[in-house]
Every structure is written in structure tokens, then in C-alpha cells.
Amino acid sequence: MNAPKRRDRAATRTALLDAARRRFAEHGFDGASVRDIAADAGVDATLIFRYFGSKKDLFAEAVQADVPEGISAGDDAGPAALADALVREVVLDDRAASGEHPLLVMLRSAGRPEVRERLREEVCGRYLADLAGRFDGEDADLRAELVGALLLGMGVMRSVVGSPVLSEADPERVRALSGAMVEALERAKG
Amino acid sequence: MNAPKRRDRAATRTALLDAARRRFAEHGFDGASVRDIAADAGVDATLIFRYFGSKKDLFAEAVQADVPEGISAGDDAGPAALADALVREVVLDDRAASGEHPLLVMLRSAGRPEVRERLREEVCGRYLADLAGRFDGEDADLRAELVGALLLGMGVMRSVVGSPVLSEADPERVRALSGAMVEALERAKG
DNA sequence: AGCATAAGTCATCGATTGTTGACTTATGAC
């Protein structure tokens, strides 16, 4: 049937991390128990504390892993180019393998104050600051936040609400329409 | 100090509902315990089961109350008019009294499958269907979903992420910018 | 083969959860 599963610390750790990402993404921090996560990974629940210290530490590591990478539009490109890159990353990217986007995972666990604070730091400090720098005009921060709201909302629509329209639509059409919305913001200078 | 608090079934029920709305909005379904809610309302926790049956029933009634009302743009108005009305309702409206918008409350409890299903029904069946009917062109549903994503994202930005930009910005400026984004969608017919 | 070490398991703790039933106390009709 199934192999006796050799003992491999690294493999067990990543299996735990993968299962945690999926469980946290679907059920949130409170709704995902350490026993469920361990069962998904096929190991004992106590290994979570042995390898990560606590459930909070596991969560922190699970949502931290692949946030840093991602934004890869030229530093001197306009806001539309960055928004387009983010649309591909957050909404259109095939996340079947690596699980949900960390921002959406955190969003579903925003009941915890620590998670909410980190989510705010991540969104405001990283994404919105980068976006605002590419707008010129008086209220660049407000327009950057509207772009961020559009992106976040698209992710929520697909991941949380589960509307089929965005998922089944032609990606090129989605990029074109969202791009038109961002360009409208560029034209509306303060 | 405080009045001995006369026994009043109706008053206790509404106090419980108000406290539940606040707790559920801030901590989500799992993060808000019946004892916390009852303590906020200043009554005993067992009254929740006496008056509502179960915690789930309390949640259902708490988020159901004021959803139906709200959308009040003319039936023949364009999508921009409806979007503008929704911006005022979801984002700019002063919710200090009545608590957070039910959609955002549900969003923070979307770990539960039943909540997620009801959230999808509410968003798709009510808001998006109304929006899509006001777009003409081929992919009206996709453009309606992008408007919905923008609105949902703005609510998430303000309520969950807690970014100060949207809250402190001039409401008229917010309406103008979001309106420009919706109008860009109107021009981009399929 | 033998052994030290690390990987994995088991039993269990205390705290908290939703929920129930029996009990006490205030209120309004007569």
C-alpha cells in the first residue's frame, strides 16, 4: 500500500508547513487545529511543537515563507505595470501547488490582533508604499489604496467568496479591465 | 452606581445582538465566545441559548438584520450610480452605531463553510446580479465582479487591514476616484 | 553487530469551548 515512510526531519517539516498553509487558508487560525494539520501531513501533532515551538510560530512561518518575493515590475515602471504584475500574482497565478497567497491566508485569520497588525504592516508598508511611489499628484496614497483595494477584493472574490466568474474568465480580459481601472486613476490627478 | 437593571426580555435580546455583532465583527465566529458576548451585554451566557437556540443561530440573526435594506439607487440608473451608493453604504457610512457591515462580519467568519456559502449567495445573488444588469456588453458579469471586488476591497482595507488613508480621506474625493474606475469599466465594452 | 542520537508516539494535563438542566428571584395580575 503506502511506504513505511522513512524518518526525515526536513520532509516532515515541509509537509507540516504545507498542510498548515492549506488548513489556515481554508479554516483560519482558530478553525484549524494542530491535530487536523498533523493528520493532513500524516504525522503526530506533537511534532508541531517540537519543530516550530507553538501553533502561533507555525502560523508565522507558514505565511512568511513566500511573501518577500513576487513584486517584480521594473522599479521605474508606472503603477499600471505594477498593478498588472500583482493581478497575475494574487489573482491569476496558479496557486494549486504553493497554496493560497499569504495575504489572503492572513486575511482569514485577522481575528487575532497580532495577525491583523502584521497584515497591515505587510499591505501598507510593502505593497501600498510601492504603489504610491509610482503615482504622481497630490493624493497618491489614496489612489494607491484604491488599487490595493481592487487587488485585495479580487483575491477575496476568488478565494473567500468563491465566485466562479473571475476564475473562469479569460485572464487577458481580466488584465485589460483591471488595467483600465488603474489607468483611470492615473488620469485623475489630484 | 449602576441601576439594578430591570428585567426586560426585549432589551436583553437586543443588547445580546449588539454585543454579538461587535464581537463577531472584531474576532470572527470562532474567536468570539458566548461568554465574552454575554459579558459585553452584561447578562448571563445561558440566555443566548434561551433566546436564540445556539451560537450559530445568534450569528445568523446578527448578520441578517440589516442586510436587506441599503441598496437604493434608481432601478434604471447606471452602474456608476449604484456603485456610488454602495461606496457610501459599505465604506463611507458611519457605522459606529450599527456596527460593521454584515458582509464584512461574514467575511471575517468565512472559515465556516455555511458562512462562506451564505456570503457567496449574498454577494453574487444580490449585489453582483444587480450590478451586472446595469452593464451592457458581452462580459457584464466580469465587469460587475470587478466593481464588487473594488467595493469589497475598500471595506476590507478600512475594517480589517485598518489602513488610515481611506478613513481620513475626503469622502467626496473617494467617491470621485472610485467613480472614475467604474466609468472606465463602462467604456471598455466587450 | 552494537550503540548513541535523533525522529516519532503515547498518555495526559489544565484551560476553554458550547450547551443543558435545575434553581432562584423579580414582575405583573388579581
Add this chain to the structure above:
DNA sequence: GTCATAAGTCAACAATCGATGACTTATGCT
């Protein structure tokens, strides 16, 4: 004032939660 009824309280249940320490078993080196 008396008393039935409803409103509110108390104690406790079983289940589940995160977490700990002692225990067992496999692995790799010699």
C-alpha cells in the same frame, strides 16, 4: 398581599483545544 409565570443565575457536563514530558523506535556511524 399572594401567587403563577417569566427572566435571570448557578453548577456542571462532555468535547476539544494547545501544550508538555516520558517513552519507543528507527537511523547512521564505527
